[in-house]
Amino acid sequence: MNDSDAAAAQAALKRVRTRHFQSAKENGIPITGLTSYDVQTAGIFDQAGIDFLLVGDSAGNTVFGYDTTLPVTIDELIPLTRAVASAAxxxxxxxxxxxxxxxxxxxxxxxxxxxxxxxxxxHAVKLEGGVRSAEQIRRIVEAGIPVMGHVGFTPQSEHGLGGHMIQGRGDQLDKLLADAHAVEDAGAFAVVLEMVPADAAAHVTKELRIPTIGVGAGPHVDGQLLVWTDWAGLTAGRIPKFVRQYADLRGILTEAALAFRADVADGTYPGPEHSY
Ligand SMILES: Nc1nc(=O)c2c([nH]1)NC[C@@H]1CN(c3ccc(C(=O)N[C@@H](CCC(=O)O)C(=O)O)cc3)CN21
Ligand SMILES: CC(C)C(=O)C(=O)O
Ligand SMILES: [Mg+2]
Incomplete structure (x- = not known):
């Protein structure tokens, strides 16, 4: 298969599976992922051909209004995950x-x-940590459940790491490599690299057989993942520097709310066509 045939085959898949993450890496086809927390966005992203949907514990920030992901529980994520899976x-x-x-x-x-x-x-679970989480990854994989790893900046340890800190700089590269290898050796099908320098991510991507998915890890990785509310311009306030904003949903919804208010105030909504 040449490159464009491989890309067309990836786009035409009936269902993306772990082996397609592997073949994408081998064929140099970039993998795309977005977070999703509900049935509407999941349906839209699925139809648009986004390869994977992560029901992230970033829901703590984007759905539940917490400052960090630390308070998020399984019971909170289960209904969101079920909604996303139902639409994909x-x-x-x-x-x-x-x-x-x-x-x-x-x-x-x-x-x-x-x-x-x-x-x-x-279809799979993701968990944070490299060497420290290797036993957990191995055990879950042995039970037949695919695991995506997550190394570099791991938001659940934000207090231990001292904030939203870039990981893998300078002499931290050895730790990043050891963590990424531990995830691969434990049987994960892919690994997220979050907030690491582009050259460090390139190094990890070259050494690993499994695909690397970057979140603020530069262009030399096998795929890209973003938190959808940041990506679509819905998040209020500061968003991470690595995000490119692809829409201005906050502006669109604000305009819509203002227009609705004005129409109700001056009696132009509802019109006869909206009345029984
Ligand atoms: N909305 C949202 N987007 C995310 O990317 C995200 C979450 N929530 N929640 C879980 C983690 C936390 N992550 C974050 C959160 C903040 C920064 C951030 O603000 N970074 C700054 C530099 C560090 C700082 O000053 O705090 C930046 O400008 O990139 C980065 C990643 C990534 N994840
Ligand atoms: C930022 C990504 C990697 C994540 O873990 C999440 O959305 O929870
Ligand atoms: Mg997460």
């Missing part, structure tokens, strides 16, 4: 394991992963 026909749906649902050990991690698989119909 082609996209691969990944459930993010929240803080406190896998750190105690492999047994706990497997219990949490099983809950997501049974109760949401997601």
């Amino acid at each position: 026909t082609r996209a691969f749906v990944i459930a993010d394991l929240p803080f406190g649902s896998y750190e105690v050990g492999a047994e706990e991690a497997l219990h949490s992963a099983i809950r997501f698989m049974k109760e949401t119909h997601a």
